[in-house]
Amino acid sequence: MDMVKVIIDGVQVEVPKDSTILDAARIAGIDIPTLCYLKGINAIGACRICLVEVEGARALQASCVYPVSDGLVVHTNTPVVREARRINLELILSNHDRKCLTCVRNQKCELQDLAERFHIKDIRYEGERIDYARDELSPSIVRDANKCVLCRRCVAVCASQGVSAIGPVERGFRTIVAPAFDMSINDVPCINCGQCIQACPVGAIKEKDDIDKVWLALQNPDLHVVVQTAPAVRVALGEEFGMEMGTRVTGKMAAALRRLGFDKVFDTDFTADLTIMEEGTELLGRIKNGGKLPLITSCSPGWIKFCEQFYPDFLDNLSTCKSPHEMMGALLKSYYAEKNGLDPAKVFVVSIMPCTAKKFEAQRPELSATGFPDVDVVLTTRELARMIKEAGLDFAKLPDEEFDRPLGESTGAGVIFGATGGVMEAALRTVAEIVTGKPMEDIEVKAVRGIEGVKEAEIQLGDMVVRAAVAHGTGNAKALLEKVKSGEKEYHFIEVMACPGGCVTGGGQPIVKAKDRMERDPREVRAAAIYEEDRDMPLRKSHDNPEVKKLYEDYLGEPNSHKAHELLHTHYVARKTY
Amino acid sequence: MPCSSTCSAGTDNKEQFAKLQEVIERYKGTKGSLMPVLQEAQGIFGALTLDVQKYISEALGIPLMDIYGIATFYSQFTLKPKGKYKVSVCMGTACYVRGAKRLQDKLVEVLGIQVGETDEEGRFTLEATRCLGACGLAPVLLINDDVYGRTTPEAVPGIIEKYRKD
Ligand code: SF4
Ligand code: SF4
Ligand code: SF4
Ligand code: FES
Numbered sequence: 001m002d003m004v005k006v007i008i009d010g011v012q013v014e015v016p017k018d019s020t021i022l023d024a025a026r027i028a029g030i031d032i033p034t035l036c037y038l039k040g041i042n043a044i045g046a047c048r049i050c051l052v053e054v055e056g057a058r059a060l061q062a063s064c065v066y067p068v069s070d071g072l073v074v075h076t077n078t079p080v081v082r083e084a085r086r087i088n089l090e091l092i093l094s095n096h097d098r099k100c101l102t103c104v105r106n107q108k109c110e111l112q113d114l115a116e117r118f119h120i121k122d123i124r125y126e127g128e129r130i131d132y133a134r135d136e137l138s139p140s141i142v143r144d145a146n147k148c149v150l151c152r153r154c155v156a157v158c159a160s161q162g163v164s165a166i167g168p169v170e171r172g173f174r175t176i177v178a179p180a181f182d183m184s185i186n187d188v189p190c191i192n193c194g195q196c197i198q199a200c201p202v203g204a205i206k207e208k209d210d211i212d213k214v215w216l217a218l219q220n221p222d223l224h225v226v227v228q229t230a231p232a233v234r235v236a237l238g239e240e241f242g243m244e245m246g247t248r249v250t251g252k253m254a255a256a257l258r259r260l261g262f263d264k265v266f267d268t269d270f271t272a273d274l275t276i277m278e279e280g281t282e283l284l285g286r287i288k289n290g291g292k293l294p295l296i297t298s299c300s301p302g303w304i305k306f307c308e309q310f311y312p313d314f315l316d317n318l319s320t321c322k323s324p325h326e327m328m329g330a331l332l333k334s335y336y337a338e339k340n341g342l343d344p345a346k347v348f349v350v351s352i353m354p355c356t357a358k359k360f361e362a363q364r365p366e367l368s369a370t371g372f373p374d375v376d377v378v379l380t381t382r383e384l385a386r387m388i389k390e391a392g393l394d395f396a397k398l399p400d401e402e403f404d405r406p407l408g409e410s411t412g413a414g415v416i417f418g419a420t421g422g423v424m425e426a427a428l429r430t431v432a433e434i435v436t437g438k439p440m441e442d443i444e445v446k447a448v449r450g451i452e453g454v455k456e457a458e459i460q461l462g463d464m465v466v467r468a469a470v471a472h473g474t475g476n477a478k479a480l481l482e483k484v485k486s487g488e489k490e491y492h493f494i495e496v497m498a499c500p501g502g503c504v505t506g507g508g509q510p511i512v513k514a515k516d517r518m519e520r521d522p523r524e525v526r527a528a529a530i531y532e533e534d535r536d537m538p539l540r541k542s543h544d545n546p547e548v549k550k551l552y553e554d555y556l557g558e559p560n561s562h563k564a565h566e567l568l569h570t571h572y573v574a575r576k577t578y
Numbered sequence: 579m580p581c582s583s584t585c586s587a588g589t590d591n592k593e594q595f596a597k598l599q600e601v602i603e604r605y606k607g608t609k610g611s612l613m614p615v616l617q618e619a620q621g622i623f624g625a626l627t628l629d630v631q632k633y634i635s636e637a638l639g640i641p642l643m644d645i646y647g648i649a650t651f652y653s654q655f656t657l658k659p660k661g662k663y664k665v666s667v668c669m670g671t672a673c674y675v676r677g678a679k680r681l682q683d684k685l686v687e688v689l690g691i692q693v694g695e696t697d698e699e700g701r702f703t704l705e706a707t708r709c710l711g712a713c714g715l716a717p718v719l720l721i722n723d724d725v726y727g728r729t730t731p732e733a734v735p736g737i738i739e740k741y742r743k744d
Pocket of ligand 2: 141157158161163164165166189190191192193194195196197
């Protein structure tokens, strides 16, 4: 790569030619403060917190958007720079509600970080403020415009998701970031992916908090309260307790859930394995019988809503499989309840998910196979961490415990569902063996791993070639579908995850601050932990899961049987956008 | 419930949408076409209502959110059609010194809307105008083409009442 030399605060550094001053300063070991900048998502130079002095330039410059050039001389810490940054921050604070004590981001807030770093002692300007009503109608997303600093990080990420549900509205003093026509975010094409929550530096967008419903259920002696955890939760939950990004806490998580009082602690990985049996069979069936192709995965409820709204022509391409946690819910209220002599009305199912869209999903009326909702409450990884803290559990000191059996049994194929490409890889591990009668030579399908927006693979299975594609982030899915629509590309099987990176960086996962995102990419670090988890499993192919086999023998018959359809499959509807 | 004034969906505006379609076809594919399309749409419908914006969004493949952001950013655009009667008080110097402001305050009270707003029924829009050149009649109240000279705040309710009838 071409390098240039720049002098920052008197120190010469060599940096890649396409760096900004902000990047270059980081290489020089200088941390310029930022607020509106979010790596890879938003670089608009709006907040002016990152100002620096550039020799030869007339005014102070926003370092997050200023490109370096050879011989550039920059000062990041002069009195003029410090005063200008401080005034800009004070103006933002003067328009802010500053109710930190009751804020979801208290002690995890980028605005607080800045106030502390600039040691703001009083707010010299008292700006006029408009009091906005909180928007709490969505089952997934809550907006509080009183805390918004107008950085537009959420706007950029929502646009890159191909949705644009929120944007800047009005002008001047009245500017806010909101949906169109004063509507609730519940009434616009928001897909509930929660990527805006991940992007927001403050507490202006958050998930709908459902913790109280779970505490209530746990203290109700009439209820049998069962919890399940998605694959991606175990590689991120530790971050909420100060652990390194990518720390695996599967055993501690199971221990914590037991101590919180859940009657059974099961693993969504089990139904991930089950999904592979159902979806793999569906794929082979469609290929053999000339059914609708490409088959597109259906585990990601953000993607499902996106498809229902923007690509209704593809609804028949979607796998009819419910998402894994919904399958688990349906089994808990049928198979499991029957086996244990429980009344399904008294079985209460809680899903711990990396996802905010699953809160919306759980409310879909069609997802109630037994006449009761398959899943009663969905909590995000962040909400589970809050419960653990509230209960006073010292997470780091918890022992490693196992999931309960039988629905806690799983394979490595189930766990990789948590990263983009994982469902595809897991499916190929099983489908290959069904088609050829022998295991794949290398079960690690590297072509579908990684953070490339769209990945493709051609896999030879006996005399059949399976053409596969993987997209993560609905913006990438949109680009891929357009190519399928125009006939430019043809596939048998497509995996789509609504969130960039897949579930490891879902909207319900621990929030990684902008500053940390400049250092490492959580999509890669957490995915690496997922693949380690897979490698450490004694069984790595879904069809080898002994409890899944037993479930078919005892109860479901065979994959895609009538009973399986009743419990594990669903249908979709076209939805209007406005 | 009767259709609110912001709703332009219905059978009586087929012609307007046909005109809009013509405008869109004229601009489609050219860069920076959104602003002129919005301006012409406002001319055709009198306002950029939800239905108008939805139509443009779909036709141009631009998210409704982006269109709405522009429609609320520039003061030349309005989201609500103007009322049947445009009520305005001349704010020229002569009228002003003769109590135009008090007249306007009274209208705000009687109509229940601020200057620049349209009432729920879509009957009245309250506006301020510059000097009408009828200084001899100051202060002047104008309702569409009807001129009321030397008006007092006390006379306002009676005048407005006449326009509530039909
Ligand atoms: S967003 Fe940050 S600064 Fe604002 S109230 Fe919440 S914690 Fe405090
Ligand atoms: S949840 Fe996703 S779709 Fe909805 S506003 Fe946020 S980023 Fe956009
Ligand atoms: S909601 Fe959050 S991310 Fe969006 S503009 Fe406001 S502060 Fe920024
Ligand atoms: S202007 Fe650079 S971070 Fe906001």
